[in-house]
Amino acid sequence: MTQDPWMTVDYYEKKAEEEQEVEEAPPGETHGADAKPKILLMGPKRSGKSSIQRVVFQKMSAHETMFLGNTQSLDIKYVANNDYVQFQIWDFPGDYDPANDKLMYNGEMVEATSIFTGVAVLVLIVDAQEDPIDEQLGGLVNVVKNACLVNPKLAVEIFIHKIDGDLYLTDEPKEECLRNVQSYINAALSWSNTDIRLRYHLTSIYDHSIFDGLSKVVQLLIPQLPTLENMLNALISEGKEPYDDHSASIFRLSNGTVLYLRQVGSYLALVCLMQADHFNDKEGLIEYNVNCFKETLGEVFRPLPMPRPRRKVISDVVARTMCFPCVRRTSHGCLCVWTMFQLGVRSVQAFCLVRGYSGVAAGSVSVVVVVVTLIVGFPF
Ligand SMILES: Nc1nc2c(ncn2[C@@H]2O[C@H](COP(=O)(O)OP(=O)(O)OP(=O)(O)O)[C@@H](O)[C@H]2O)c(=O)[nH]1
CATH class of the missing domain: 3.40.50.300 (P-loop containing nucleotide triphosphate hydrolases)
Structure with missing residues:
Protein backbone atom coordinates (compact mmCIF):
# COMPACT_ATOMS: atom_id res chain seq x y z
CA MET A 1 0.00 0.00 0.00
CA ASN A 230 25.59 45.75 34.76
CA MET A 231 23.93 43.83 37.56
CA LEU A 232 25.60 40.58 36.50
CA ASN A 233 28.99 42.27 36.15
CA ALA A 234 28.58 43.77 39.62
CA LEU A 235 27.67 40.35 41.02
CA ILE A 236 30.78 38.75 39.56
CA SER A 237 33.14 41.59 40.44
CA GLU A 238 32.09 41.38 44.13
CA GLY A 239 34.54 38.54 44.62
CA LYS A 240 37.31 37.16 42.46
CA GLU A 241 35.65 33.77 42.21
CA PRO A 242 31.93 33.36 41.71
CA TYR A 243 32.16 30.14 43.75
CA ASP A 244 34.42 29.11 46.57
CA ASP A 245 35.12 25.98 48.59
CA HIS A 246 31.99 26.49 50.64
CA SER A 247 29.60 27.00 47.73
CA ALA A 248 26.58 24.73 48.00
CA SER A 249 23.02 24.45 46.73
CA ILE A 250 20.22 22.92 48.73
CA PHE A 251 16.90 21.90 47.19
CA ARG A 252 14.09 20.71 49.42
CA LEU A 253 12.03 18.34 47.29
CA SER A 254 8.32 17.73 47.76
CA ASN A 255 8.85 14.00 48.50
CA GLY A 256 10.60 14.72 51.82
CA THR A 257 14.15 14.50 50.50
CA VAL A 258 16.88 17.08 50.12
CA LEU A 259 19.11 17.45 47.09
CA TYR A 260 22.44 18.77 48.30
CA LEU A 261 25.09 19.97 45.81
CA ARG A 262 28.53 20.85 46.97
CA GLN A 263 31.64 21.90 45.08
CA VAL A 264 34.49 19.47 45.66
CA GLY A 265 36.84 20.55 42.87
CA SER A 266 37.09 23.15 40.11
CA TYR A 267 34.89 21.12 37.78
CA LEU A 268 33.41 18.61 40.14
CA ALA A 269 30.33 18.69 42.32
CA LEU A 270 29.15 16.21 44.91
CA VAL A 271 25.43 15.54 44.53
CA CYS A 272 23.71 13.91 47.51
CA LEU A 273 20.09 12.94 47.90
CA MET A 274 19.18 12.51 51.54
CA GLN A 275 16.16 12.30 53.78
CA ALA A 276 15.12 15.71 55.07
CA ASP A 277 15.25 14.31 58.66
CA HIS A 278 18.90 13.39 58.19
CA PHE A 279 19.67 16.83 56.86
CA ASN A 280 17.87 19.13 59.28
CA ASP A 281 20.00 20.53 62.13
CA LYS A 282 22.97 18.43 61.05
CA GLU A 283 24.69 20.88 58.77
CA GLY A 284 27.87 20.83 60.91
CA LEU A 285 28.09 17.06 60.64
CA ILE A 286 27.44 17.13 56.90
CA GLU A 287 30.10 19.82 56.50
CA TYR A 288 32.59 17.62 58.39
CA ASN A 289 31.75 14.57 56.28
CA VAL A 290 32.00 16.51 53.02
CA ASN A 291 35.41 17.85 54.04
CA CYS A 292 36.60 14.32 54.85
CA PHE A 293 35.29 13.18 51.48
CA LYS A 294 37.09 16.04 49.70
CA GLU A 295 40.37 15.30 51.46
CA THR A 296 40.16 11.61 50.65
CA LEU A 297 39.27 12.40 47.06
CA GLY A 298 42.43 14.52 46.86
CA GLU A 299 44.43 11.59 48.26
CA VAL A 300 42.89 9.14 45.80
CA PHE A 301 43.78 11.31 42.81
CA ARG A 302 47.19 12.52 44.04
CA PRO A 303 49.77 11.26 41.52
CA LEU A 304 52.07 8.61 42.96
CA PRO A 305 55.83 9.20 42.66
CA MET A 306 57.11 7.01 39.85
CA PRO A 307 59.69 4.45 41.02
CA ARG A 308 62.55 4.77 38.56
CA PRO A 309 65.14 1.97 38.94
CA ARG A 310 68.48 3.44 37.91
CA ARG A 311 69.34 0.46 35.76
CA LYS A 312 66.12 0.92 33.78
CA VAL A 313 66.81 4.65 33.32
CA ILE A 314 70.29 3.94 32.04
CA SER A 315 69.14 1.26 29.61
CA ASP A 316 66.35 3.57 28.38
CA VAL A 317 68.79 6.39 27.79
CA VAL A 318 71.20 4.13 26.00
CA ALA A 319 68.40 2.76 23.86
CA ARG A 320 67.07 6.18 22.93
CA THR A 321 70.21 8.29 22.80
CA MET A 322 72.71 8.54 20.02
CA CYS A 323 75.80 10.61 20.49
CA PHE A 324 77.67 12.14 17.55
CA PRO A 325 80.91 13.87 18.42
CA CYS A 326 82.09 16.33 15.80
CA VAL A 327 85.44 18.11 15.96
CA ARG A 328 86.17 21.51 14.35
CA ARG A 329 89.58 23.06 14.33
CA THR A 330 89.49 26.79 15.24
CA SER A 331 92.20 29.47 15.65
CA HIS A 332 92.01 28.99 19.46
CA GLY A 333 92.20 25.28 19.50
CA CYS A 334 89.72 22.61 18.79
CA LEU A 335 85.93 22.85 19.24
CA CYS A 336 84.26 19.55 20.01
CA VAL A 337 80.52 19.41 19.56
CA TRP A 338 78.58 16.41 20.85
CA THR A 339 75.12 16.18 19.45
CA MET A 340 72.95 13.76 21.37
CA PHE A 341 69.68 12.75 19.86
CA GLN A 342 66.99 11.44 22.01
CA LEU A 343 65.36 9.57 19.19
CA GLY A 344 62.23 11.16 17.82
CA VAL A 345 62.05 13.70 20.61
CA ARG A 346 64.76 16.32 20.91
CA SER A 347 68.48 16.82 20.61
CA VAL A 348 70.96 18.49 22.87
CA GLN A 349 74.42 19.70 22.07
CA ALA A 350 77.37 19.85 24.38
CA PHE A 351 80.23 22.17 23.42
CA CYS A 352 83.74 21.92 24.61
CA LEU A 353 86.74 23.91 23.50
CA VAL A 354 89.95 21.97 23.80
CA ARG A 355 93.14 24.00 23.62
CA GLY A 356 95.52 22.60 21.04
CA TYR A 357 93.97 19.85 19.08
CA SER A 358 94.56 16.46 20.43
CA GLY A 359 92.62 13.41 19.42
CA VAL A 360 93.19 11.93 22.92
CA ALA A 361 91.70 15.03 24.62
CA ALA A 362 88.64 15.02 22.35
CA GLY A 363 88.17 11.32 22.84
CA SER A 364 88.38 11.51 26.65
CA VAL A 365 85.95 14.48 26.85
CA SER A 366 83.62 12.47 24.62
CA VAL A 367 83.74 9.55 27.04
CA VAL A 368 83.07 11.89 30.00
CA VAL A 369 80.01 13.37 28.28
CA VAL A 370 78.56 9.96 27.49
CA VAL A 371 79.20 8.66 31.04
CA VAL A 372 77.61 11.79 32.60
CA THR A 373 74.60 11.35 30.33
CA LEU A 374 74.21 7.76 31.36
CA ILE A 375 74.48 8.47 35.08
CA VAL A 376 72.44 11.68 35.30
CA GLY A 377 69.98 10.67 32.61
CA PHE A 378 69.19 12.47 29.42
CA PRO A 379 68.49 16.07 30.31
CA PHE A 380 65.07 16.33 28.58
N1 LIG B 1 19.15 23.57 3.83
C1 LIG B 1 18.30 24.32 4.55
N2 LIG B 1 16.97 24.28 4.28
C2 LIG B 1 16.15 25.05 5.04
C3 LIG B 1 16.64 25.85 6.09
N3 LIG B 1 15.59 26.50 6.63
C4 LIG B 1 14.51 26.10 5.94
N4 LIG B 1 14.83 25.23 4.98
C5 LIG B 1 13.93 24.54 4.02
O1 LIG B 1 13.38 25.51 3.18
C6 LIG B 1 12.09 25.10 2.75
C7 LIG B 1 11.09 26.22 2.90
O2 LIG B 1 10.94 26.52 4.25
P1 LIG B 1 9.70 27.37 4.81
O3 LIG B 1 9.97 27.61 6.24
O4 LIG B 1 8.41 26.76 4.45
O5 LIG B 1 9.87 28.71 3.98
P2 LIG B 1 8.98 30.03 4.06
O6 LIG B 1 9.88 31.17 3.84
O7 LIG B 1 8.16 30.06 5.29
O8 LIG B 1 8.08 29.81 2.79
P3 LIG B 1 6.75 30.63 2.38
O9 LIG B 1 5.73 30.31 3.41
O10 LIG B 1 6.41 30.11 1.04
O11 LIG B 1 7.12 32.05 2.33
C8 LIG B 1 11.75 23.86 3.59
O12 LIG B 1 11.92 22.72 2.81
C9 LIG B 1 12.77 23.88 4.71
O13 LIG B 1 13.11 22.57 5.16
C10 LIG B 1 18.04 25.84 6.36
O14 LIG B 1 18.59 26.51 7.26
N5 LIG B 1 18.82 25.07 5.56
Whole structure:
Protein backbone atom coordinates (compact mmCIF):
# COMPACT_ATOMS: atom_id res chain seq x y z
CA MET A 1 0.00 0.00 0.00
CA THR A 2 1.47 3.39 -0.93
CA GLN A 3 1.30 6.12 1.64
CA ASP A 4 -0.62 9.26 0.79
CA PRO A 5 1.98 12.12 0.86
CA TRP A 6 -0.61 14.53 2.29
CA MET A 7 -1.04 12.22 5.28
CA THR A 8 2.61 12.90 6.06
CA VAL A 9 2.15 16.64 5.79
CA ASP A 10 -0.91 16.47 8.07
CA TYR A 11 0.96 14.30 10.53
CA TYR A 12 3.88 16.71 10.85
CA GLU A 13 1.69 19.80 11.02
CA LYS A 14 -0.47 18.17 13.73
CA LYS A 15 2.61 17.11 15.65
CA ALA A 16 4.00 20.64 15.48
CA GLU A 17 0.69 22.01 16.80
CA GLU A 18 0.87 19.59 19.74
CA GLU A 19 4.41 20.58 20.59
CA GLN A 20 3.60 24.25 20.36
CA GLU A 21 4.77 26.25 23.35
CA VAL A 22 3.83 29.54 21.80
CA GLU A 23 0.24 30.76 21.61
CA GLU A 24 -1.89 32.03 18.79
CA ALA A 25 -1.99 35.80 19.16
CA PRO A 26 -5.46 36.95 20.30
CA PRO A 27 -7.21 39.21 17.79
CA GLY A 28 -7.01 42.90 18.64
CA GLU A 29 -3.87 42.53 20.77
CA THR A 30 -1.35 42.32 18.00
CA HIS A 31 -0.83 46.03 17.59
CA GLY A 32 -1.67 49.17 19.48
CA ALA A 33 -0.13 50.82 22.52
CA ASP A 34 -0.16 47.71 24.74
CA ALA A 35 0.97 45.27 22.10
CA LYS A 36 4.03 43.18 22.81
CA PRO A 37 7.23 43.95 20.88
CA LYS A 38 7.29 42.38 17.42
CA ILE A 39 9.72 40.29 15.41
CA LEU A 40 8.75 40.59 11.74
CA LEU A 41 9.96 37.72 9.52
CA MET A 42 9.93 38.72 5.84
CA GLY A 43 11.65 37.40 2.75
CA PRO A 44 11.19 35.51 -0.50
CA LYS A 45 8.99 32.41 -0.82
CA ARG A 46 10.57 29.20 0.57
CA SER A 47 13.47 31.14 2.10
CA GLY A 48 12.83 29.47 5.47
CA LYS A 49 10.80 31.99 7.53
CA SER A 50 8.28 29.51 8.98
CA SER A 51 11.02 26.92 9.53
CA ILE A 52 13.00 29.36 11.64
CA GLN A 53 9.97 30.16 13.78
CA ARG A 54 9.06 26.48 14.19
CA VAL A 55 12.57 25.23 14.96
CA VAL A 56 13.47 27.93 17.46
CA PHE A 57 10.18 28.50 19.25
CA GLN A 58 8.17 25.34 18.68
CA LYS A 59 10.86 22.68 19.03
CA MET A 60 10.24 21.30 15.55
CA SER A 61 13.20 19.29 14.30
CA ALA A 62 15.02 20.82 11.31
CA HIS A 63 14.20 17.83 9.07
CA GLU A 64 10.47 18.10 9.74
CA THR A 65 10.41 21.60 8.22
CA MET A 66 10.74 19.99 4.79
CA PHE A 67 7.03 19.19 5.03
CA LEU A 68 5.85 22.72 5.81
CA GLY A 69 3.44 24.23 3.32
CA ASN A 70 3.49 27.80 1.99
CA THR A 71 2.35 30.54 4.36
CA GLN A 72 -0.79 31.95 2.72
CA SER A 73 -1.63 34.75 5.14
CA LEU A 74 -0.06 36.50 8.09
CA ASP A 75 0.64 34.16 11.00
CA ILE A 76 1.19 35.76 14.42
CA LYS A 77 2.38 33.85 17.47
CA TYR A 78 2.95 35.03 21.04
CA VAL A 79 6.08 33.87 22.82
CA ALA A 80 5.77 34.23 26.58
CA ASN A 81 8.14 31.69 28.10
CA ASN A 82 8.74 33.86 31.15
CA ASP A 83 7.47 37.03 32.80
CA TYR A 84 10.34 39.21 31.62
CA VAL A 85 10.67 38.51 27.92
CA GLN A 86 7.46 38.40 25.92
CA PHE A 87 7.04 39.20 22.27
CA GLN A 88 5.15 38.29 19.13
CA ILE A 89 6.45 36.80 15.89
CA TRP A 90 4.86 37.83 12.64
CA ASP A 91 5.49 35.31 9.87
CA PHE A 92 4.58 36.93 6.54
CA PRO A 93 3.66 35.18 3.30
CA GLY A 94 6.64 34.88 0.95
CA ASP A 95 7.56 37.94 -1.15
CA TYR A 96 5.20 40.19 0.83
CA ASP A 97 5.49 43.77 -0.40
CA PRO A 98 4.10 46.30 2.13
CA ALA A 99 3.73 48.95 -0.60
CA ASN A 100 1.46 46.88 -2.86
CA ASP A 101 0.09 43.76 -1.12
CA LYS A 102 -3.00 43.51 1.07
CA LEU A 103 -2.56 41.59 4.30
CA MET A 104 -5.27 39.87 6.35
CA TYR A 105 -5.14 38.55 9.91
CA ASN A 106 -8.13 36.84 11.54
CA GLY A 107 -10.40 38.20 8.84
CA GLU A 108 -9.28 41.79 9.38
CA MET A 109 -7.18 43.91 7.11
CA VAL A 110 -3.76 44.83 8.55
CA GLU A 111 -2.66 48.34 7.59
CA ALA A 112 0.86 48.34 6.16
CA THR A 113 1.80 51.33 8.33
CA SER A 114 0.80 49.53 11.55
CA ILE A 115 3.22 46.69 10.81
CA PHE A 116 6.36 48.66 11.50
CA THR A 117 5.17 50.88 14.36
CA GLY A 118 5.99 50.24 18.01
CA VAL A 119 8.94 48.25 19.28
CA ALA A 120 9.84 46.01 16.40
CA VAL A 121 12.74 44.27 14.73
CA LEU A 122 12.51 43.53 11.04
CA VAL A 123 14.24 40.26 10.19
CA LEU A 124 14.81 39.80 6.47
CA ILE A 125 15.59 36.28 5.32
CA VAL A 126 17.87 35.81 2.31
CA ASP A 127 18.04 32.29 0.85
CA ALA A 128 21.77 31.63 0.45
CA GLN A 129 21.11 28.51 -1.63
CA GLU A 130 19.18 30.41 -4.28
CA ASP A 131 21.38 31.32 -7.23
CA PRO A 132 21.83 34.15 -8.17
CA ILE A 133 21.37 35.58 -4.72
CA ASP A 134 21.09 39.21 -5.95
CA GLU A 135 17.63 38.62 -7.39
CA GLN A 136 16.11 38.41 -3.93
CA LEU A 137 17.81 41.51 -2.60
CA GLY A 138 15.98 44.17 -4.67
CA GLY A 139 12.65 43.26 -3.03
CA LEU A 140 14.20 43.22 0.44
CA VAL A 141 15.76 46.65 -0.04
CA ASN A 142 12.31 48.01 -0.99
CA VAL A 143 10.87 46.55 2.23
CA VAL A 144 13.62 48.27 4.25
CA LYS A 145 12.95 51.60 2.53
CA ASN A 146 9.19 51.38 3.21
CA ALA A 147 9.70 50.27 6.78
CA CYS A 148 12.15 53.06 7.58
CA LEU A 149 9.78 55.69 6.22
CA VAL A 150 7.22 54.55 8.82
CA ASN A 151 9.67 53.91 11.66
CA PRO A 152 13.14 55.42 11.14
CA LYS A 153 14.33 53.82 14.40
CA LEU A 154 13.50 50.30 13.25
CA ALA A 155 16.24 47.72 13.76
CA VAL A 156 16.84 45.63 10.65
CA GLU A 157 18.55 42.24 10.86
CA ILE A 158 19.52 40.38 7.69
CA PHE A 159 19.66 36.59 8.03
CA ILE A 160 21.68 35.06 5.22
CA HIS A 161 19.94 31.76 5.71
CA LYS A 162 20.47 28.09 4.68
CA ILE A 163 24.20 28.61 4.96
CA ASP A 164 24.75 24.85 5.09
CA GLY A 165 25.07 21.84 2.79
CA ASP A 166 27.63 21.19 0.05
CA LEU A 167 27.80 24.83 -1.04
CA TYR A 168 29.02 26.06 2.32
CA LEU A 169 31.34 23.41 3.66
CA THR A 170 34.12 25.89 4.46
CA ASP A 171 34.23 29.48 5.76
CA GLU A 172 35.40 30.95 2.45
CA PRO A 173 32.12 30.62 0.47
CA LYS A 174 30.18 31.79 3.54
CA GLU A 175 32.28 34.95 3.80
CA GLU A 176 32.03 35.57 0.07
CA CYS A 177 28.24 35.29 0.22
CA LEU A 178 28.15 37.68 3.20
CA ARG A 179 30.35 40.21 1.33
CA ASN A 180 28.10 40.06 -1.77
CA VAL A 181 24.90 40.62 0.19
CA GLN A 182 26.46 43.38 2.31
CA SER A 183 27.85 45.30 -0.61
CA TYR A 184 24.57 45.06 -2.56
CA ILE A 185 22.37 46.19 0.33
CA ASN A 186 24.75 48.90 1.57
CA ALA A 187 25.03 50.33 -1.95
CA ALA A 188 21.26 50.23 -2.46
CA LEU A 189 20.61 51.99 0.84
CA SER A 190 23.43 54.52 0.61
CA TRP A 191 20.93 57.18 -0.58
CA SER A 192 19.11 57.09 2.71
CA ASN A 193 19.85 59.61 5.48
CA THR A 194 18.02 57.55 8.07
CA ASP A 195 19.99 55.93 10.81
CA ILE A 196 19.18 52.33 9.86
CA ARG A 197 20.58 49.78 12.27
CA LEU A 198 21.58 46.92 9.97
CA ARG A 199 23.24 43.72 11.12
CA TYR A 200 24.03 40.55 9.20
CA HIS A 201 23.93 36.96 10.45
CA LEU A 202 24.83 33.70 8.72
CA THR A 203 22.21 31.19 9.79
CA SER A 204 20.98 27.65 9.30
CA ILE A 205 18.35 25.62 11.09
CA TYR A 206 20.73 22.65 10.94
CA ASP A 207 23.10 24.09 13.56
CA HIS A 208 23.19 26.52 16.49
CA SER A 209 23.60 29.58 14.21
CA ILE A 210 19.85 30.20 13.97
CA PHE A 211 19.59 30.23 17.77
CA ASP A 212 22.53 32.67 18.01
CA GLY A 213 20.98 34.96 15.40
CA LEU A 214 17.49 35.01 16.90
CA SER A 215 18.86 35.41 20.41
CA LYS A 216 20.57 38.63 19.27
CA VAL A 217 17.26 39.76 17.77
CA VAL A 218 15.34 39.03 20.98
CA GLN A 219 17.94 40.97 22.99
CA LEU A 220 16.97 44.08 21.02
CA LEU A 221 13.48 43.76 22.47
CA ILE A 222 14.68 43.91 26.07
CA PRO A 223 15.25 47.56 27.01
CA GLN A 224 16.46 46.47 30.46
CA LEU A 225 19.34 44.46 28.95
CA PRO A 226 22.16 46.97 29.74
CA THR A 227 20.94 47.18 33.35
CA LEU A 228 20.85 43.39 33.61
CA GLU A 229 24.39 43.17 32.23
CA ASN A 230 25.59 45.75 34.76
CA MET A 231 23.93 43.83 37.56
CA LEU A 232 25.60 40.58 36.50
CA ASN A 233 28.99 42.27 36.15
CA ALA A 234 28.58 43.77 39.62
CA LEU A 235 27.67 40.35 41.02
CA ILE A 236 30.78 38.75 39.56
CA SER A 237 33.14 41.59 40.44
CA GLU A 238 32.09 41.38 44.13
CA GLY A 239 34.54 38.54 44.62
CA LYS A 240 37.31 37.16 42.46
CA GLU A 241 35.65 33.77 42.21
CA PRO A 242 31.93 33.36 41.71
CA TYR A 243 32.16 30.14 43.75
CA ASP A 244 34.42 29.11 46.57
CA ASP A 245 35.12 25.98 48.59
CA HIS A 246 31.99 26.49 50.64
CA SER A 247 29.60 27.00 47.73
CA ALA A 248 26.58 24.73 48.00
CA SER A 249 23.02 24.45 46.73
CA ILE A 250 20.22 22.92 48.73
CA PHE A 251 16.90 21.90 47.19
CA ARG A 252 14.09 20.71 49.42
CA LEU A 253 12.03 18.34 47.29
CA SER A 254 8.32 17.73 47.76
CA ASN A 255 8.85 14.00 48.50
CA GLY A 256 10.60 14.72 51.82
CA THR A 257 14.15 14.50 50.50
CA VAL A 258 16.88 17.08 50.12
CA LEU A 259 19.11 17.45 47.09
CA TYR A 260 22.44 18.77 48.30
CA LEU A 261 25.09 19.97 45.81
CA ARG A 262 28.53 20.85 46.97
CA GLN A 263 31.64 21.90 45.08
CA VAL A 264 34.49 19.47 45.66
CA GLY A 265 36.84 20.55 42.87
CA SER A 266 37.09 23.15 40.11
CA TYR A 267 34.89 21.12 37.78
CA LEU A 268 33.41 18.61 40.14
CA ALA A 269 30.33 18.69 42.32
CA LEU A 270 29.15 16.21 44.91
CA VAL A 271 25.43 15.54 44.53
CA CYS A 272 23.71 13.91 47.51
CA LEU A 273 20.09 12.94 47.90
CA MET A 274 19.18 12.51 51.54
CA GLN A 275 16.16 12.30 53.78
CA ALA A 276 15.12 15.71 55.07
CA ASP A 277 15.25 14.31 58.66
CA HIS A 278 18.90 13.39 58.19
CA PHE A 279 19.67 16.83 56.86
CA ASN A 280 17.87 19.13 59.28
CA ASP A 281 20.00 20.53 62.13
CA LYS A 282 22.97 18.43 61.05
CA GLU A 283 24.69 20.88 58.77
CA GLY A 284 27.87 20.83 60.91
CA LEU A 285 28.09 17.06 60.64
CA ILE A 286 27.44 17.13 56.90
CA GLU A 287 30.10 19.82 56.50
CA TYR A 288 32.59 17.62 58.39
CA ASN A 289 31.75 14.57 56.28
CA VAL A 290 32.00 16.51 53.02
CA ASN A 291 35.41 17.85 54.04
CA CYS A 292 36.60 14.32 54.85
CA PHE A 293 35.29 13.18 51.48
CA LYS A 294 37.09 16.04 49.70
CA GLU A 295 40.37 15.30 51.46
CA THR A 296 40.16 11.61 50.65
CA LEU A 297 39.27 12.40 47.06
CA GLY A 298 42.43 14.52 46.86
CA GLU A 299 44.43 11.59 48.26
CA VAL A 300 42.89 9.14 45.80
CA PHE A 301 43.78 11.31 42.81
CA ARG A 302 47.19 12.52 44.04
CA PRO A 303 49.77 11.26 41.52
CA LEU A 304 52.07 8.61 42.96
CA PRO A 305 55.83 9.20 42.66
CA MET A 306 57.11 7.01 39.85
CA PRO A 307 59.69 4.45 41.02
CA ARG A 308 62.55 4.77 38.56
CA PRO A 309 65.14 1.97 38.94
CA ARG A 310 68.48 3.44 37.91
CA ARG A 311 69.34 0.46 35.76
CA LYS A 312 66.12 0.92 33.78
CA VAL A 313 66.81 4.65 33.32
CA ILE A 314 70.29 3.94 32.04
CA SER A 315 69.14 1.26 29.61
CA ASP A 316 66.35 3.57 28.38
CA VAL A 317 68.79 6.39 27.79
CA VAL A 318 71.20 4.13 26.00
CA ALA A 319 68.40 2.76 23.86
CA ARG A 320 67.07 6.18 22.93
CA THR A 321 70.21 8.29 22.80
CA MET A 322 72.71 8.54 20.02
CA CYS A 323 75.80 10.61 20.49
CA PHE A 324 77.67 12.14 17.55
CA PRO A 325 80.91 13.87 18.42
CA CYS A 326 82.09 16.33 15.80
CA VAL A 327 85.44 18.11 15.96
CA ARG A 328 86.17 21.51 14.35
CA ARG A 329 89.58 23.06 14.33
CA THR A 330 89.49 26.79 15.24
CA SER A 331 92.20 29.47 15.65
CA HIS A 332 92.01 28.99 19.46
CA GLY A 333 92.20 25.28 19.50
CA CYS A 334 89.72 22.61 18.79
CA LEU A 335 85.93 22.85 19.24
CA CYS A 336 84.26 19.55 20.01
CA VAL A 337 80.52 19.41 19.56
CA TRP A 338 78.58 16.41 20.85
CA THR A 339 75.12 16.18 19.45
CA MET A 340 72.95 13.76 21.37
CA PHE A 341 69.68 12.75 19.86
CA GLN A 342 66.99 11.44 22.01
CA LEU A 343 65.36 9.57 19.19
CA GLY A 344 62.23 11.16 17.82
CA VAL A 345 62.05 13.70 20.61
CA ARG A 346 64.76 16.32 20.91
CA SER A 347 68.48 16.82 20.61
CA VAL A 348 70.96 18.49 22.87
CA GLN A 349 74.42 19.70 22.07
CA ALA A 350 77.37 19.85 24.38
CA PHE A 351 80.23 22.17 23.42
CA CYS A 352 83.74 21.92 24.61
CA LEU A 353 86.74 23.91 23.50
CA VAL A 354 89.95 21.97 23.80
CA ARG A 355 93.14 24.00 23.62
CA GLY A 356 95.52 22.60 21.04
CA TYR A 357 93.97 19.85 19.08
CA SER A 358 94.56 16.46 20.43
CA GLY A 359 92.62 13.41 19.42
CA VAL A 360 93.19 11.93 22.92
CA ALA A 361 91.70 15.03 24.62
CA ALA A 362 88.64 15.02 22.35
CA GLY A 363 88.17 11.32 22.84
CA SER A 364 88.38 11.51 26.65
CA VAL A 365 85.95 14.48 26.85
CA SER A 366 83.62 12.47 24.62
CA VAL A 367 83.74 9.55 27.04
CA VAL A 368 83.07 11.89 30.00
CA VAL A 369 80.01 13.37 28.28
CA VAL A 370 78.56 9.96 27.49
CA VAL A 371 79.20 8.66 31.04
CA VAL A 372 77.61 11.79 32.60
CA THR A 373 74.60 11.35 30.33
CA LEU A 374 74.21 7.76 31.36
CA ILE A 375 74.48 8.47 35.08
CA VAL A 376 72.44 11.68 35.30
CA GLY A 377 69.98 10.67 32.61
CA PHE A 378 69.19 12.47 29.42
CA PRO A 379 68.49 16.07 30.31
CA PHE A 380 65.07 16.33 28.58
N1 LIG B 1 19.15 23.57 3.83
C1 LIG B 1 18.30 24.32 4.55
N2 LIG B 1 16.97 24.28 4.28
C2 LIG B 1 16.15 25.05 5.04
C3 LIG B 1 16.64 25.85 6.09
N3 LIG B 1 15.59 26.50 6.63
C4 LIG B 1 14.51 26.10 5.94
N4 LIG B 1 14.83 25.23 4.98
C5 LIG B 1 13.93 24.54 4.02
O1 LIG B 1 13.38 25.51 3.18
C6 LIG B 1 12.09 25.10 2.75
C7 LIG B 1 11.09 26.22 2.90
O2 LIG B 1 10.94 26.52 4.25
P1 LIG B 1 9.70 27.37 4.81
O3 LIG B 1 9.97 27.61 6.24
O4 LIG B 1 8.41 26.76 4.45
O5 LIG B 1 9.87 28.71 3.98
P2 LIG B 1 8.98 30.03 4.06
O6 LIG B 1 9.88 31.17 3.84
O7 LIG B 1 8.16 30.06 5.29
O8 LIG B 1 8.08 29.81 2.79
P3 LIG B 1 6.75 30.63 2.38
O9 LIG B 1 5.73 30.31 3.41
O10 LIG B 1 6.41 30.11 1.04
O11 LIG B 1 7.12 32.05 2.33
C8 LIG B 1 11.75 23.86 3.59
O12 LIG B 1 11.92 22.72 2.81
C9 LIG B 1 12.77 23.88 4.71
O13 LIG B 1 13.11 22.57 5.16
C10 LIG B 1 18.04 25.84 6.36
O14 LIG B 1 18.59 26.51 7.26
N5 LIG B 1 18.82 25.07 5.56
